[in-house]
Amino acid sequence: MREKLLPFVIGLLPILMVLGNSMLIPILPDIEEDLHLGSRWSGFILSSFTIPAALVIPFTGILSDRYGRKRLIGISLWIMILGSILCIFNGGLISLFMLGRGLQGVGAAGTMPLAMALIGDLYQGEERSRMLGSLEVFNGIGKVAAPLIGATLAQLVLWDQSFWVFPVISFVILVGLRQTVESTKGFRKLDVKAFSAVFRSKGRLLIPLYVIGGTGLFLLFGILFYLSYHIENTFHIDGFFKGFSFIFPLGAMTICSYWCGKRLKTDEELGWTYLKCGLITMSLPLGLLIFFSSLGSLMFFLTISFGGLGLTLPVINTFITGSVSEQERGMVVSLYGAVRFGGVALGPVAFGVWRQDPAQMYIITFGFTLMNILLFALLSVRRKGEARIEI
Incomplete structure (x- = not known):
């Protein structure tokens, strides 16, 4: 029973992080x-969550290496609960609401990255690859469901009451972890020398993987931001059908993540093949968008491209968690989480500027995908003769 419950409990952690911003998008006007507030505050409402999370994520990893994953996840969830309560009982004070959002972001820092590190500690071989793939599946489900949850709750209750979702999910995770995970031990204190030693020995692998993963999330959230604006203002699609249109690209990403995680197992060479195919599959359709702009073409090419991203993310997760020892995993994975979250935060900002000239935006987007392919090519050359990744 515990073995069946644990994947669900861990999978709720990335969903909690995704809900932090995506759920609010439909209720921002309320x-x-x-x-x-003026409309310019919309960005601050979102960034007050993402910026604290991105800044705190590396520290949660280092502290979890020292004091244990389960303990740090628990502390993060209680901070999330506190921040949510401040948002619920804000009394109409913007300062109290923004403080609550900031605390939510600090709490979110201990969700997805520590979930990856915990999986790396608890599972080995095929099970580790499968579980890391399932994290991206839960992540994708959260991205699809979050706007629908936010829009539905806004119709049923006042917007501030929708923040009860966060304490409820947090309590479920806390109870689930208590039932399924033994208290994880802490390791040696990681000093600056140990930190630099990890990146001296593994940096040629880790840094390109960080950049590829962060760029993928940057493009994902930037394109989703643009798509939300574009289909409403150009094609006059709004409400439920607007939310429904996101299901196709995000659904493709989720399905491909599940398929990749299930098949990857312990085959490192297969992982490199999936990573190559995913990067190419993501890049080519975005290049074709330079020449085709109809709604059908847009949705078709984005669905294929996001499917390619779904192939790459489980491989990167597996390679990063398997490239270092248990004692260093929290730090390394959390730094990757910070890069990912930085991409999530910067994507909408950049595409908000670029969307004024869609043709140029598509060229820039295609350029980022070519950069990822170039990084992969460099990785392929560098990894020859190096030790295998223990996946």
Whole structure:
């Protein structure tokens, strides 16, 4: 029973992180109206969550190496609960609401990255690859469901009451972890010399993987931001059908992540093959968008491209967690989480500027995918003669 419950409990951690911003997008107008904010505050409402999370994520990894994954996840969830309560009982004060959002971001720092590190500690071989793939599946499910959850709750209750979702999910995770995971031990204190030693020995592998993963999330959230704007203003699609249109590209990413995680197992060479195929599959359709702009073409090419991203993310997760020892895993994985979250935070900002000229935006986007392919080519050359990754 515990073995069946554990994947679900760990999978709720990335969902909790995704809900932190994606759930709010449909209810931002209600928040602005009730708190008497201008539309320019929408970005601050989102960034007040993402910026603290990106800054705190590396420290949660280092502390989890020292004091244990389970303990740090628990502390993070209690901070998330506290921040959510401040958002619920904000009393119409923007300062109290923004403080709550900041605490939510600090709490979110101990979700997805520590979930990856915990899986690396608890599982080996095929099970580790499968579980890391399932994390991206839960992540994708969260991305699809979050806007629908936010829009539905806004119809049923006041917007501030929708923040009860976070304490409820947090309590479920806390109870689930208590039932399924023994208290994880802490390791030696990681000093600066040990930190630099890891990247001297593994940096040629880790840094390109960080950049590829972060760039993938940057493009994902930037394109989703643009798509939300584009299909409403150009094709006049709004409401439920607008939310439904996101299911196709995000669904393709989720399915491909599940398929990749299930098949990857312990075959490192297969992982490199999937990574190559995923990067090419992501790049080519985005290049074709330079020449085709109809709604059908847009949705078709984005669905294929996001499917390619779904192939790459489980491989990167597996390679990063398997490239270092248990004592260093929290730090290394959390740094990757910070890079990913930085991409999530910067994507909408950049595409908000680039969307004024869609043709140029597609060229820039295609350029980022070519950069990832170039990084993969460099990795392929460098990895020859180096030790295998223990996946």
